[in-house]
Structure formats: C-alpha cells, structure tokens
Amino acid sequence: MANLKDIRKRISSVRSTQQITRAMKMVSAAKLRRAEDQVAASRPYSEKLQSLLANLANRVEASSHPFLGEGSDAPVHVLLITSDRGLCGAYNTNLSKAAEAFMASEQGEGASLTVCGRRGNDYFKNRSDRVLTAHVNVPGGVSLELAREVSAEAARLFTEGDAGSVYLVYSEFKSAMTQIVRTRQILPIDRGEASSQQDGDGVSAEGDDEATDYLFEPGAEVLLAGLLPRYLETTVYQAMLEGAASEHGARMTAMDSATRNAGEMMDALTLQMNKARQATITGELMEIIAGAEALNG
Amino acid sequence: MSLRLRIVTPERVLADTEVSELTAPGIAGEFGVLPEHVTFLGGLDTGVLSYTDANGDKHELVVSGGYAEVVDDTVTVLADSAQPAGEIDAEVAARDRDQAQAILDDPAADTAATEAALLALKLAETRLGVS
Numbered sequence: 001m002a003n004l005k006d007i008r009k010r011i012s013s014v015r016s017t018q019q020i021t022r023a024m025k026m027v028s029a030a031k032l033r034r035a036e037d038q039v040a041a042s043r044p045y046s047e048k049l050q051s052l053l054a055n056l057a058n059r060v061e062a063s064s065h066p067f068l069g070e071g072s073d074a075p076v077h078v079l080l081i082t083s084d085r086g087l088c089g090a091y092n093t094n095l096s097k098a099a100e101a102f103m104a105s106e107q108g109e110g111a112s113l114t115v116c117g118r119r120g121n122d123y124f125k126n127r128s129d130r131v132l133t134a135h136v137n138v139p140g141g142v143s144l145e146l147a148r149e150v151s152a153e154a155a156r157l158f159t160e161g162d163a164g165s166v167y168l169v170y171s172e173f174k175s176a177m178t179q180i181v182r183t184r185q186i187l188p189i190d191r192g193e194a195s196s197q198q199d200g201d202g203v204s205a206e207g208d209d210e211a212t213d214y215l216f217e218p219g220a221e222v223l224l225a226g227l228l229p230r231y232l233e234t235t236v237y238q239a240m241l242e243g244a245a246s247e248h249g250a251r252m253t254a255m256d257s258a259t260r261n262a263g264e265m266m267d268a269l270t271l272q273m274n275k276a277r278q279a280t281i282t283g284e285l286m287e288i289i290a291g292a293e294a295l296n297g
Numbered sequence: 298m299s300l301r302l303r304i305v306t307p308e309r310v311l312a313d314t315e316v317s318e319l320t321a322p323g324i325a326g327e328f329g330v331l332p333e334h335v336t337f338l339g340g341l342d343t344g345v346l347s348y349t350d351a352n353g354d355k356h357e358l359v360v361s362g363g364y365a366e367v368v369d370d371t372v373t374v375l376a377d378s379a380q381p382a383g384e385i386d387a388e389v390a391a392r393d394r395d396q397a398q399a400i401l402d403d404p405a406a407d408t409a410a411t412e413a414a415l416l417a418l419k420l421a422e423t424r425l426g427v428s
C-alpha cells in the first residue's frame with residue numbers, strides 16, 4: 001500500500017494539473033466567443049457574394065472561366081485545415097484521419113495536400129510525402145491574408161492543371177460539444193450549388209424579373225472573373241474561422257472533462273489517503289495497547 | 298426618398314444605414330447613386346466612397362476593390378477592405394506607402410510583387426489623402 005506521503009504528493013500534483021486545465025477551459029471559452037463573433041461577422045459578406053455569383057454565373061457560359069469548368073482528370077488536391085495547438089481532444093486527429101481516408105479512397109488517388117496548422121502537418125510528416133505546402137504557426141492565427149495566400153495557391157494548382165479538383169477538409173462548428181468534419185469540393189466551383197443556396201435565402205432578390213435587368217459595369221464576364229477568386233477566398237476564410245471556433249469549442253470540452261476527471265481522481269486519492277491515515281493510527285494504537293497489555297500481564 | 302446602404306467586408310459589416318446619396322469609385326470611373334437608381338452591379342477601384350446620411354452628415358471611407366450592387370434602392374457594397382476616414386492612422390499609411398515605394402524602386406522585384414506594391418501604394422496614398 002502506498003504510503004501517506006506519496007499519496008499527498010500525488011494529490012497536490014493532480015490539484016495543480018486541475019488548476020491548469022480549469023484555466024485553459026476559461027481561456028478557451030473566451031476565445032470561443034470571439035471566434036464565434038468572427039464567424040458571424042464574416043457571414044453577411046459571403047452570403048451576398050454567393051448571391052451575386054449565382055446571379056452572374058447563370059448569365060455566362062461555363063467555358064468563360066476555368067473555375068466554372070469541369071476540372072480535369074489530374075489527381076485531386078486536398079486543403080486540410082487544422083490547428084497549431086493541441087490539447088483539444090480528438091479535433092485534429094479526426095480532421096487528419098478524414099483527410100487521410102479521403103486520400104486513400106479511389107477519388108483521392110495520388111492526391112497532393114496542403115496543410116494549415118502544425119498539428120495536421122505533424123500527423124502527415126511521417127506518414128505521407130504528398131504534402132506540398134504547410135502553413136504552420138502563422139503569426140496572428142486565422143487572417144484574411146492567410147486565406148488569400150492559401151486559396152491563390154490552390155487556384156494556381158488548379159488552373160495550371162496540376163490538380164483536377166480541389167477539396168477542403170475542415171471542421172464545421174455546430175456547438176462547443178459538436179464539430180462536424182466536412183469534406184467539400186471548392187474547385188471547380190459548382191454552379192448548381194451556388195444557385196441552389198441562392199434560392200434558399202434570395203426570395204426577395206430573385207422574386208421577380210428585375211434581377212435580369214442588371215446594368216453591368218464593366219461586363220458580366222469581367223465582373224465574374226474578379227468575383228470567382230474572391231468567392232474562393234471567402235470559402236477558405238470561412239472554413240478557417242469555423243475551424244478556429246471548432247478548435248476552441250473542442251478544447252473547452254476537453255478541458256472541462258479533464259477538470260472533472262482531476263476532481264474525481266482527487267476525491268479517490270483523498271479517500272485512499274484517509275484510509276491509510278486511519279490504518280496507521282489503528283496500527284499505532286494496537287501497538288500501544290499490546291505494549292500496555294504486556295506490562296500488565 | 299432614401300437609399301439603404303450596407304457596406305460589408307469579409308471581416309465585418311461596416312455600415313447598415315439610410316443615406317440620401319452616395320458616391321463610389323467604380324472601375325470605369327466614379328459614380329453616384331441617388332434613389333430610384335437603375336439595378337446595377339459594378340466593380341470598385343481603390344478610392345474614396347462618400348455618402349450623406351439621413352441627418353445630412355457626410356461620411357467618407359477608403360475602400361479597395363470589390364463590388365457595388367444597387368437593387369430596389371438598396372446599395373450593397375462588398376469591399377475587399379474598407380476603412381472609415383476617422384479610423385485611418387496617417388503614420389501607418391505613410392509607412393505602407395514607403396514600403397510599397399521601396400518595392401517599386403527595387404529593380405529585382407518580380408511582376409507580381411510590383412503589381413501588389415502598386416495597389417498598396419494607391420491605397421496608402423488614398424488613405425493619406427483623407428486622413
């Protein structure tokens with residue numbers, strides 16, 4: 001049986017771990033709120049952009065811009081968005097596994113990979129030689145600049161024919177408890193998707209024939225050519241923001257259960273310590289009584 | 298009669314307000330919007346966007362690139378970046394200008410960097426112009 005001193009030492013070490021996990025939970029909760037605000041703040045832009053795109057895309061031929069085409073038979077390119085920091089439960093593992101499974105599937109044969117986030121990069125570093133670029137420990141975390149850089153890179157691979165299509169693997173933020181891993185095609189841009197989403201929110205915009213009377217300045221095709229890369233950027237940016245929110249949510253949940261587990265462990269250890277203390281006292285009493293008995297006898 | 302103006306950037310919604318008129322820097326030249334404007338979609342250049350709100354106060358913003366859409370007296374400006382005149386830091390803008398100028402002066406810089414620097418220079422100078 002462990003002696004009293006050892007148990008006390010363990011209790012105090014569990015207690016300091018608990019203090020850390022509790023602090024991390026608080027920090028994540030605050031960061032989560034900020035990340036959620038950012039997701040909400042970027043939504044009006046992407047919704048509007050999407051409705052403009054749907055509007056324009058139906059007006060021009062698919063062949064007018066490479067992003068709207070069919071893609072080619074070249075291998076796919078996967079864009080994986082993970083976090084730089086760990087201690088957030090299964091968040092990064094789930095994402096990395098999903099990307100790995102996708103690349104192992106028939107569709108993902110020969111796929112190349114771009115990783116955002118140190119965790120995802122660490123996962124693939126020793127497993128795969130198909131990582132083209134990794135954006136690791138980017139100062140400032142998620143930013144529009146980073147999203148622009150990443151999407152420009154993907155667009156370049158696509159237009160130069162090195163990638164037949166581009167998929168995004170990211171985590172959709174549902175709540176602090178639930179994050180859903182999503183695999184989504186971002187290039188070529190699916191015109192059907194753009195217009196169907198338009199139908200969902202755009203009753204007022206498309207309600208009558210007025211939308212057909214747009215005056216374009218410059219022409220629709222020129223506008224579309226500028227709009228498509230922006231749409232791509234926004235998609236990537238939003239995925240990154242959702243990813244950041246998911247990361248903080250996952251960390252908050254993980255740290256919450258870690259704090260709880262530490263509490264349970266402390267209770268169990270305290271019980272054990274009390275038992276040990278009791279046993280020592282009993283043992284000492286027995287000795288004293290036995291000694292007294294011996295003297296009397 | 299008034300217009301509803303929404304200025305949206307990827308990072309935030311900058312304005313959602315009633316205005317009586319606005320002037321924006323279009324790719325094909327500056328344009329003004331008054332109530333009952335024709336349904337319109339235009340590209341934006343780097344420049345100053347100004348509008349007069351319902352109280353008659355004039356506001357100025359520096360926008361860089363993006364789109365302006367006018368439908369049913371609602372103007373939606375989707376800007377790559379937008380900064381109200383009051384938020385512009387002249388020192389930062391001056392530093393950006395000097396940085397961009399340095400790249401332009403560097404004969405070794407490649408085309409992409411030069412193009413980016415040209416845009417940055419224009420943005421910084423516009424910002425300095427309003428601040």
